[in-house]
Amino acid sequence: MKAGLIISILPYFLALLLFYSLAIHMHQSLDGWPKIIGTDGFPAMLLIHDKITGIYITCLLLLTVFIVPAIILICLLIPRWRHLVIYCVAHLVSLPICFALMQLAPRDFLYWWWD
Secondary structure, three states, X not given: OHHHHHHHXXXXXXXXXXXXXXXXXXXXXXXXXXOOOOOOOOOHHHHHHHHXXXXXHHHHHHHHHHHHHHHHHHHHHOHHHHHHHHHHHHHHHHHHHHHHHHOOOOHHHHHHHHO
């Protein structure tokens, strides 16, 4: 059970790693936070890092919001799979926790990220 819960929250742990590593990468590459919204003037590797982070978090969000509830429903309907619901719920609960932890990033980075 312990391994299953770890696997369930691992995608959001990876999202946090990507998010905060992007913040560190950005701060080091630009010698501070971006002065404007957008990616004009970003080094190529920072652009790649930004794109990977954005795509990963977007896909994970869509999977969690639209697919995981359907999987939970299916698991509830099939008696042999009901024990798997706890892992899906753990994954689902990881979403708001991840987004709350993202709010701990520096204000200037968050301003850039959410725009």
